[in-house]
Amino acid sequence: MSSLNRRQFLQSAAPLILPAAVLGRAGAVSPNGKIRLACIGVGGQGTSNMNAFLADERVQVVAICDVDGQHRDRAMKTAKLTKADCYNDFREVLARSDVDAIMNATPDHWHSHIAIAAAEAGKDMFSEKPLGASIGEGRAICDAVTKHQRVLQCGTWRRSGMKVRMACELVRNGYIGELKEIEVGVPGTFAVRGGFTGLEGPEAVPAHLDYNLWMGSTAERPYTAARCHFNFRWIDEYSPGYITDWGAHFVDVAQWGAGMDDTTPVEVSASQVKRRDKGLYNAPEQFRLEYRYANGVKLTMFSTNDKATYGTKFIGSEGWIFSESEVLKASNTDILRTKLKDSDTKLFVSKHHHRNFIDAVLSRGQVAAPAEAAQRAATICHMGAIAAKIGQPLKFDPKTERFEGNEAANGMVTRAMRGPWKI
Structure with a gap:
């Protein structure tokens, strides 16, 4: 996306939701068979999650998003990306047709907005706990995941222990x-x-x-x-x-x-x-x-x-x-x-919380923490x-x-x- 298009994109006051069909993908993964992951929120917990996904040979981290440029730059170096793949606004990430799934480790008050938008954009998601910052937000996330048939793994990792x-x-x-x-x-x-x-x-x-x-x-x-x-x-x-x-x-x-x-x-x-x-x-x-x-x-x-x-x-x-x-x-x-x-x-057996998420993205099967x-x-x-x-x-x-x-x-x-x- 060019810098001009980015500026035009962000001129919209309301959150922009783009369904997978519009983006030209409906659940397909990359030609090399890897899950293309965008990491949104790369502070302490987000960086830990990103490193776990970078260690999975089935994953390719293709984008970084954080409102803090220092976090962004640090994660960019770790993921070996360039500034062209780093974003301030999560809506730009969700507009990319080459993103299959996201990792969301933003503060609690952002969980629902990003998760719902990701589901509507056809992305699967690994989303940190608590699911939502309120009871109603969590229910809205569940509804969006069900409606759009998305995989969501919550970061409550003890279910993989x-x-x-x-x-x-x-x-x-x-x-x-x-x-x-x-x-x-x-x-x-x-x-x-x-x-x-x-x-x-x-x-x-x-x-x-x-x-x-x-x-x-x-x-x-x-x-x-x-x-x-x-x-x-x-x-x-x-x-x-x-x-x-x-x-x-x-x-x-x-x-x-x-x-x-x-x-x-x-x-x-x-x-x-x-x-x-x-x-x-x-x-x-x-x-x-x-x-x-x-x-x-x-x-x-x-x-x-x-x-x-x-x-x-x-x-x-x-x-x-x-x-x-x-x-x-x-x-x-x-x-x-x-x-x-x-x-x-x-009970359901998961030996690794992050790998279980990727298993489910590939198979459309069960996650440990739905x-x-x-x-x-x-x-x-x-x-x-x-x-x-x-x-x-x-x-x-x-x-x-x-x-x-x-x-x-x-x-x-x-x-x-x-x-x-x-x-």
Whole structure:
């Protein structure tokens, strides 16, 4: 695309969506058989994802997109591309006919806009957690993926871990007895990067950053470096802190082990909620979120400084299992020595989260962390964040994804959006 065409392209105020048929491809891959991948959002997590895809011999990274020119240039060198294949605006990337799939590791408030546009443009996607920045946005992503028959792998990578799968299979098959309760421990105190305090004042926007595009659909705010990149997650209008940051991972494991991927709890309450009394970083820093599923199983997410409790603990009538990445513990080591019977439920096996995505793009088969499962896990996190704001117990309908009898809570199901950015 020439520089003139790029300028013309960006003159449109509203997001431009181009279907695959218009672009001249309808699911076809490149002539050399490789999946042509564009990486959108190449900060820390995005670079990690990009490197994983660069290590896959079936993938060719063909484009880089980031609103931060420094991130862009660094990723360009890693991917061995030129500036002609580097973009500030994701819409230009989606307009390319030689892009089969995207990796999306932008801040949470960009997840839905990019994922929906990618689906409508005929691109498959590896999209970071949480699926959406709100319950409504996640549902819109699921609808777009289904409508356009796209592959979406959410970045909840623990579903590709052998020990996590073992824990969930043992729970599913009753080897701790009847499941009674699930405990999810996450950090509370913010791990702020860059030496910021959240008390920084406005400053000039650096030349390498398109700050207006970084803000996107969120409210216009004065620029400060303390607001952007990794530390956005401590600011409540962008993210409720660790509730969705780590919670999306561990609640996803809880859902998998409990066999609840198609539903959510029906009740939620929040207590022990504490926030900083001044500054930018105003997401909940301490909290206890209690949920109840329709079958009576209780789920609790709590903030803690005890790192040994970071993860997911399944508590049954005959024992417990704790899972976090490569850590697998049980109330009795005999539980962990259990060999599944032929008749036992076996869960989907993925040995590598990124490679599983490419497997599915090529085969149109199953992914470890599909959109619907990711939506339910993220919804649980958002339910807790909303309860923490409302300050009273809430009832939730998993079918309609609405709160019962509380319009204030329902007003938070989807974020308010600025300017032309809608879902």
